[in-house]
Amino acid sequence: MSNCSFDRNIRKVLLINPFKIKEQTETIYAYQRDFHGIPPMGIGYISSYIKKFLPDIEIEVYDAYTLGYKISLEMKEVSTKYLWDILRDKLSQFKPDMVGIQMISHVVAEAGHKTAAVVKESDPGIVIISGGLYPHTSYNEVLKDPNIDLVGFSEGEAVVTDLIRSINAKTDLKTVKGIAYRDNGGHIVKTAAREPINLDTAPDCDRSNFDLRFDTRYGRSTPHRFIDAEKDLWVIVGNSRGCPGVCTFCCGRNLFANGGFRQRNPALMVDEMQRLQDRYGATTFIFNEDCISADRSGLVKLAQEIRRRMPGIKWHVLEGIPIGMLDDETVNVLYESGHKWFKLPCESGSNETLRKVRKNHSVEDVYPVISSIRKFADAWVCIFLITGFPFEPEENIEKNIEYARKLAPDWVYIFPFTPYPGSVLYRECVDAGYVRDFIFTPEDGPRTDLRLRSPGYEYIDEKSAEADIILNYFENRNIKLRPRMAIRDFEYMLSIKTDNVPAMYGLGAAYRELKNRQKSEMWFAKAAETLETVEPHFKEYFRKAGIDLRK
Incomplete structure (x- = not known):
């Protein structure tokens, strides 16, 4: 049999962004350190x-991820059972x-499958469809879960809408483009790909169930270090879908591969920004997408439109x-339009x-890009670097560290390479035995360990962590050149991890540059005291840097 059927008509739809928890985790302490404040767009x-x-x-968005963090603030210690009971209620x-169920990546696979189990436990007749990068790239594994009925590919808006129409009209699911499901014989059926959505005519994202004020106040993404959480309000927006790049380590471009890269008309993009400003009082706009524009011209046109129509706003x-x-010209236009925080994906x-x-x-x-940004005294620039590609010699991490020193950004993000399913390098790593293939079994659930185990990976992990401390805290250029900016960065990092000893040291050094002896000595003393309570490797970082907090 080639079809599957559902008994009930669809009248009420609940869209869930799962809790950020794993079943073996007894509490949700992770929320305390890793809440990004990015709603489920x-x-x-x-x-x-x-x-x-x-x-x-009747439809409702249920952001369990944000709800979990709110509960953790109120109760401090929360069992996973308590959270699942809230979902049951x-x-x-x-x-x-x-x-x-939104499963944005393989990292949330465990929580996503547990969510599906709780839903089916409450009512086996509920139709469950999952979407996001994880189901898109691993739909055969997702559909091994008997609790998940369907997978939606690429853009979910039209997929779910047409699926509801089909179920209610009792038509063959094979006519619904952009889905996969198990037929009555248990075989997986994947329907034809769906045409891409026109971004200029699609409705604005429904933010009625988002807590934008909470996201602004408690989120911990890069822009949060620049905004006043009490006065500003940040809103996530999107100018494009897809990516014109072909990076072999990235899997994100697969999600919209069928539609290619698309970006909105700049005037229509700014129309939406103005609606968000009028409705919510938005002051800061965060563009969250794989690539904001196909080329320099499109980026400049967007910045010029923002500068002309929304002077004084901030965006990133x-x-x-x-x-x-x-x-140089593009950097000027971006800065003048309110884009003062630059992230550069250098990679290597x-x-x-x-x-x-x-x-x-x-x-x-x-x-020359960093030189252009440095013309502006209050501009901030960080770089991304990836270490430990499976084809690289170990010494390349030293090359990355030295490269970061020469570029002298305000912050460096150094990531050990992770092979994500759907990327070119993932399959190469699986074939080489550097990572176990991602699988799902009904008995054990998803196997989510994507940690690379190529030769020398332990050394690469250790050096990446050490470089983060040395470059961002001990050698931070702003301690001497812009100590107030350094203080802002270190305070932000302390808000994420309250026992961040290198950040305490950085605060002491920055206040010393400002001739504030009282605060400088206070932070140095706090760093020395806290150093005795944290992991031993932090002492080794200070020793290697020749820093003695007792003096």
């Missing part, structure tokens, strides 16, 4: 689409006919702007590595 777009085209459907109260590109789009200090991972810039291209 994907299911927000699905909600707005259904409200527009199926107005008789929500299901009992709302009584959905369909549940959509969360995933960074490709090096090749940034020349080796031209050979850049060539192999198919980046379209060279090591040398980054220097």
Whole structure:
């Protein structure tokens, strides 16, 4: 049999962003350190689409991820059972006919599958569809879970809308484009790909169930170090979908591969920003997408439109702007339009590595970009570097560290390479035995260990962690050049991890530059005291740097 059927009509839909917990975790302490404050835009777009085209459907977005953090602030220690009971209460109260579960990546696979189990436990007749990068790239594994009925590919707005129409009309699911499901014989059926959505005519994301004020106040993403959480209000927006790049370490571009790269008309993008400003009082706009523009021209047009129509606002590109789009003129336009925080995806200090991972810039291209940004006294620039690609020699990490020193950014993010399913390098790593293939079994759930175990990986992990401490805290350029900016950065890092000894040391050093002896001595003393209570390797970092906190 080629079809599967569902008995009930769909009248009520609940879209869930899962808790950020793992079943073996007894408490949700992780929330205390890693709440990004980025709402689930994907299911927000699905909600707005259904409200527009199926107005008789009752729909609600349930952001369990943010709810979990709110609860952790109130109760400090919370069991996972308590959280799942809250979800059970929500299901009992709302009584959905369909549940959509956002699984944005393989990292949340365990929580996503547990969510599906809780939903089916509450009512086996509920139709469950999952979407996001994890189901998109691993749908065969996802559909091994008997609790998940369908997977939606790429853009979920039209997929879920047409699926509801099909179920209610009792038509063959094979006519619904962009889904996969098990037929009555247990075989997986994948339907034809769906045409891409026109971003300029699609409705705005439904933010009615987002707590934007809470996200602004408690979120811990890069822009939070620059905003006043009491006065500012940040809002996530999107200008594009897809990515024109072909980086071999990235899997994100697969999600919108069928539609290619698309970006919005700049005037329409700013129209939405003005609506958000009028409705919510938004002061800061965060563009969260794989690539904000296909080329320099599109980026400049957007910045010019923002500068002309919304003077005084702040905006930021969360995933960074490709090096090749940034020349002196573009940096000027961006800064004048309110984009003062620059993230540069440098990725490597080796031209050979850049060539192999198919980046379209060279090591040398980054220097003039940073020079252009440095013209502005209050601009901030950070760089991304990835260490430990499986084809790299161990000594390349030293090359990356030295490259970061020469670039002298305000902050450095150094990430050990992780092979994500769906990327070119993932399959190469699996074939080489460096990582176990991602699988799901009904008995054990998803196997989510994606840690690379290529030769020398332990050394690479250790050196990456050490470089983060040395470059960002001990050798931070702003301690001497812009101590107030350094203080802001270190205070932000302390808000994430309250026993961050290097940040305490950095505060002491920055206040010393400001001739504030009282605060300088206070932070040095606090660093020395806390150093005795944290992991021993922190003492080794200070020893290698020749820093004696007792003096």
